[in-house]
Amino acid sequence: MFDVISDRFDGIFRRLRSRGKLSADDVEEVAREIRRALLEADVNVRVVKDFVNRIKERATGSEVAQSLSPAQQVIKIVHEELAVTLGGTTGHLSSSAKPPEVIVLVGLQGAGKTTAAAKLAYYLEQQENKRVLLVAADLQRPAAVEQLQVLGQNISVPVFTQPTTPEEVAIAGRQEAERLGRNVVIIDTAGRLQIDDGLMEELNQLCKKVVPDDVLLVLDSMTGQTAVDVAQSFRAQVDLTGLVMTKLDGDTRGGAALSVKEVTGLPILFAGVGETTKDFEAFHPDRMASRILGMGDALTLIEKAEAAFDAEATARTQERMAEGLFTLEDFLDQMQQVRKMGPLSSVMGMLPGVPKELRQAEVDESQLGNIEAIIYSMTPAERKDPSIINGSRRRRIALGSGTSTQAVNGLLKQFTMMRQMMRQMNGAKSKRKGGKGRRGAGVDIPGFDLSGLDIPRPPGA
Ligand SMILES: Nc1nc2c(ncn2[C@@H]2O[C@H](COP(=O)(O)OP(=O)(O)O)[C@@H](O)[C@H]2O)c(=O)[nH]1
Ligand SMILES: [Mg+2]
Structure with a gap:
């Protein structure tokens, strides 16, 4: 990115x-x-x-x-x-006086509307405890309805459609949401390859009938200034409330994201950062600026972590980390947790202080099965203290797990990396909670302020 x-x-x-x-x-x-x-x-x-x-x-x-x-x-x-x-302060969806909240997604074909509909549904359900109904109002291609149905099924969000007209589907969808007690309706609409009057007319009709709280224009950030031009044209003809920038993960330049707010006055509310439904974030201009300047983005990461980790597991890990007890078994557990946050590579990119080379390192996610096998082929002592794993142990583990010594080496390297990552996360978190952290002194004695003294930290603290 x-x-x-x-x-x-x-x-x-x-x-x-x-x-x-x-x-x-x-x-x-x-x-x-x-x-x-x-x-x-x-x-x-x-x-x-x-x-x-x-x-x-x-x-x-x-x-x-x-x-x-x-x-x-x-x-x-x-x-x-x-x-x-990038927009100054973080923008928000309009809150509607009377539920359900209705959000319409518009944009050109291929911009990522259908994907964004499912991502936004997942985001609102996970982060804001909303109950979403997805509405397929792209009736131009049967495959479009099916695409949304499949995505909805994957995230267990119901999808409503009927073979009538976009505006009728939208109206019926809203009623269906009321009937089902869903408090957000996300309407996926048809796009066109180019801006045309027919499309604008159709969208305006739809909006007149359902009176949405938000109309979000979905823009493919990889199209650069074209996306900005598209936003200008849409804005002139449809009442937009905000933007969703998709495919930021594939956007090496960032020209669209960096121009569109100033040119159109419309805030970027969300960003698509990958292909899976979880790869979706609220857009925070200040954090994005930090990420661009390589200052990391600890807050977004912490939010992701908080969503993915259950509190108990996190507390347990923090305890174990603090006591220097973090083992390969914990690693396996954590690995599975971290994977819930999204691709490991994107998680790495958000960590402040992680060297650029490491951030860009290819992290092969298909290797989890191997990793499991390797860890299971270790003795309990080895899992507890991987530093005892010498050459002959490595060969034995490789044989036992049906992998190679390179794979074993790779895992041990990743384990070390992971340990560093967890440490950074814990550090960032305690700072955010307003605590002073453990500045200078690694020892806490009740009633004494040791922060001014330069007491070296005990190893592993
Ligand atoms: N890498 C990446 N691909 C995306 C993202 N959003 C959408 N896509 C891909 O873009 C293509 C078009 O998306 P789709 O939702 O069907 O676009 P629509 O025509 O506007 O509904 C699909 O192949 C998506 O997987 C994103 O944030 N990152
Ligand atoms: Mg679509």
Whole structure:
């Protein structure tokens, strides 16, 4: 996601950090580099101009000149302005006075509407305890209805349809939701390959009849500035309340996401970040800015983790981690839990402080069966303390599990990685809860504040 722009900013900031005071020329040069990076990422020219001007203005002001670390200050400014460009504050769905809440998804063919309908349903059920009814109002292709039915079945959300007209299905769907006691209705509509009047007419008819609380335009972020143009055309003809950017996982440049709010004034509310139904997030401009600038995104990760982990298992793990007892058996358990959060590779990308190489490492998810076999082929002592697994033990384990020594090595490496990951998550979490963490001192003595003392942490704490 956003690799091109992340890489470029990474380079710019690295050069910046190596400087002490910043001269006017330095600021000018950084602004030029940022401009080039944004244009390369296919960001709208006007948006780039505004952005660079804001950076220049703030970077030449006293806020930077008086700062102890001018480079750091510039990075902070870029981060803040990036968040502004992405929409500023986090947007929300309109809440309806009288349930059910009706959400209509519109967009071009292939943008990801049907997928987004199911993803949003899953998201609202999981994160907001809503009870959703999906409505298939794309009646142009029979396969479209079937696609939604299959997706709905996978997430156990009912799907309503009937072979009439889109607006009649939508109205009947709303009544069905009332009958079933569902408090959200998500209506999937037909797209076209291009914007045309027939489509707009159809959507306007539908919206006039069902009076939706939200009309979300689904945009394929991989189409770059075309997506922004599409948004402009739709906005001119349909009353939109927000945007869903799909396929951000395949978008190396990010030009659409970085332009569309400023150009259209419409907030991005959600992002599709992968093919499975779980790969869907509320769009937080500030967190997205952090992710683009390689600052990680601990909060989104924690939310995902909280949704996936049951509290008890998390508490147990944290205890075991704290006591340095985390074993390969826990690893197996955790691995299965983490997989619930989505592809491991996307989880890694959100961790602050994880080296870029590690973030981009291919994590082969089909290997879980092997991993299980390998762990089961270990003795209890080996599972508890993998450091005793020497060459001959590795060969024995490989034979016993029907895998190879490379596979065993790979697993042990992943285990180490996982341990590091869990530690980071626990760290980020205790910070967010407002606790001071265990600054400096690794020892807590009731009644004494040891945070000012430089007591080394005991190993493993
Ligand atoms: N990688 C990825 N693929 C997506 C995402 N959203 C949708 N797709 C794929 O895009 C294609 C079109 O999606 P679909 O929902 O059928 O589009 P629709 O015509 O607008 O309903 C499908 O193959 C989806 O799997 C996403 O966020 N990431
Ligand atoms: Mg569709």
